[in-house]
Amino acid sequence: MQLDGLMQSFEPARIPADAEAMRAELKAFLADALAGRPPSDRVRTWSAWDAAFSRKLSSRGWIGLTMPESLGGRGLSPFHRFVVVEELLAAGAPIAAHWIGDRQSAPLLLKFGTKAQQQAFIPRICRSEIFFCIGMSEPNSGSDLASVRSRAEKVDGGWRLNGQKIWTTYAHNADWMIALVRTSGTSEDRQKGLSQVLVDLKAPGVTVRPITLLTGEAEFSEVHFDNVFLPDDRLVGEEGNGWAQVNAELAFERSGPERIYSSLVLLDTWARGLGEAPDPRDTELLGRFTARLAALRGMSAAITTRLAEGKSPVVEAALLKDLGTELEQAIPAALADRIAADPDRPADPELLRTLRFIWHMSPVFSLRGGTREILRGMIARGMGLR
Structure with a gap:
């Protein structure tokens, strides 16, 4: 993919009318x-786990x-999901429970899984069961996903899995994991010899330990596999x-709107508190963020x-994720500076609580889904620059 091809991938798109028609009902539901x-x-x-809400x-x-x-x-089409995702994030709905299964596990099984796997898992994902x-x-690998060392060895009737995963979102609450593991060769073989497997997180030999973040919450976990039979x-x-x-x-x-809206509730809360005659510096900042x-x-x-066309826009998604992460991190940083620049103006305590959470969480934005360095390498290769 060269630059011209990349630019063509971002030709303006219009959300179909039947997808937009879902928005009003969803807004009313979320308001209630x-x-x-x-x-x-x-x-x-992102980090609010509420299985009842998902159901x-x-x-x-x-x-x-x-x-x-x-x-x-x-x-329905990916545009219908686009509308739902956009409204859930804009409202600040608790989405963590169903998010990964809906966004990627079910589509992955639909594309690569056997019919038996699809029938066993996808309906239950859709029902939030x-x-x-x-x-x-994995530990000591950073974002070098190709250096995976967790290994599944072929044994009679299946596989024997040993290894460790880290920064696994809500593994301590989830039921199943789709894991990338090595089934042949060594970590020096890089992309060769890697496979994906379904792991029951309640199976013997699986140990899950939550990781406490700066916020005091535990959104991520480390997962150990000790002779787990698959x-x-x-x-x-x-x-x-x-x-x-x-x-x-x-x-x-x-690729979805979830990569640009993590700080939207904060931005909306700040904007609503500007009043009828806001400081021109605030309106300029709000305009810049709105345009981006x-x-x-x-x-x-x-x-x-x-x-929707059945393609896999890997490079385009990497570009969106890199730019989106940059904006998501810029919003809390800029708002913290604006509030600090006017110490005589009382700050709304609820705004400060909201800002505090996003400020502590924002470093994670450029880790989840691939670090900035890895994404920019992918973009450079896609543009023929390396």
Whole structure:
């Protein structure tokens, strides 16, 4: 992919009318479901685990939108999910429980899984009966995903898994993990010999330990595998094809509006408190952030068009994720500076609580889904620059 091809991928896209038509009902539902929740609560949208709320969404058909009706979904387009995701994040809904299964585990199984795997897992994901996490990162590997050392050895009737994953989002609450592991060769073989497997997190030999963050919350975990037996039917896709599969999975993770809206509740709370005659410095800052959000939203919609066409926009998703992360981190930093620059103006305590959470959480934004350095390497290769 050269520069011209990359630019063509971001041609303006229009959300179809039937997808937009879902917005009003969803807004009304969220206004009722989240009534009384302060911004400092709603800003936790990414890290708020609420299985009961996820089941309410499922009961209305808002999870698994793109999955076939035969597998419990609604057979709708990625644009329908785009609208739902946008509204959930804008409102600050608690989405952590169903998020990974809906966003990437179910689509991955639909693309690469066997019919038996699809029938066993996808309907239950759509009903929010089971929840998934992803096993990619490992200790001492940073963002070098190809250096995976967790190994599944072939044994009679299946595989024997040993190793460790880290920074695994909500593994301590999830039921299942799709893990990238080595099934042949060594870590020096890089992308060769990698496969994806389904791991029951309640199976013997699996130990999950939550990691406490600066916020005092435990969104991530480390997961240890000690001679965990995986039956043959736990292999996802083809043995040795794990690198291609995980890149397709990451395109789902990096491309949606969830990569630009993590600080939106904070920005909205600050903007609402500016009053009828705001400081020109505040209106300029708000305008800049609004313009950047609009541009990134347009990019995300364009990538959604590619997904709707059945393509895997890996480089485009990496570019959106890099730019989106930069904005998500810039918002709390800039707002903290603005508040500090005017110490004589009383700051709303609720705004400060909301800002505090995002400030502490924002370093994670450039880690989850791939670090800035890894993403920029992918973009450079896609543009033919390296």
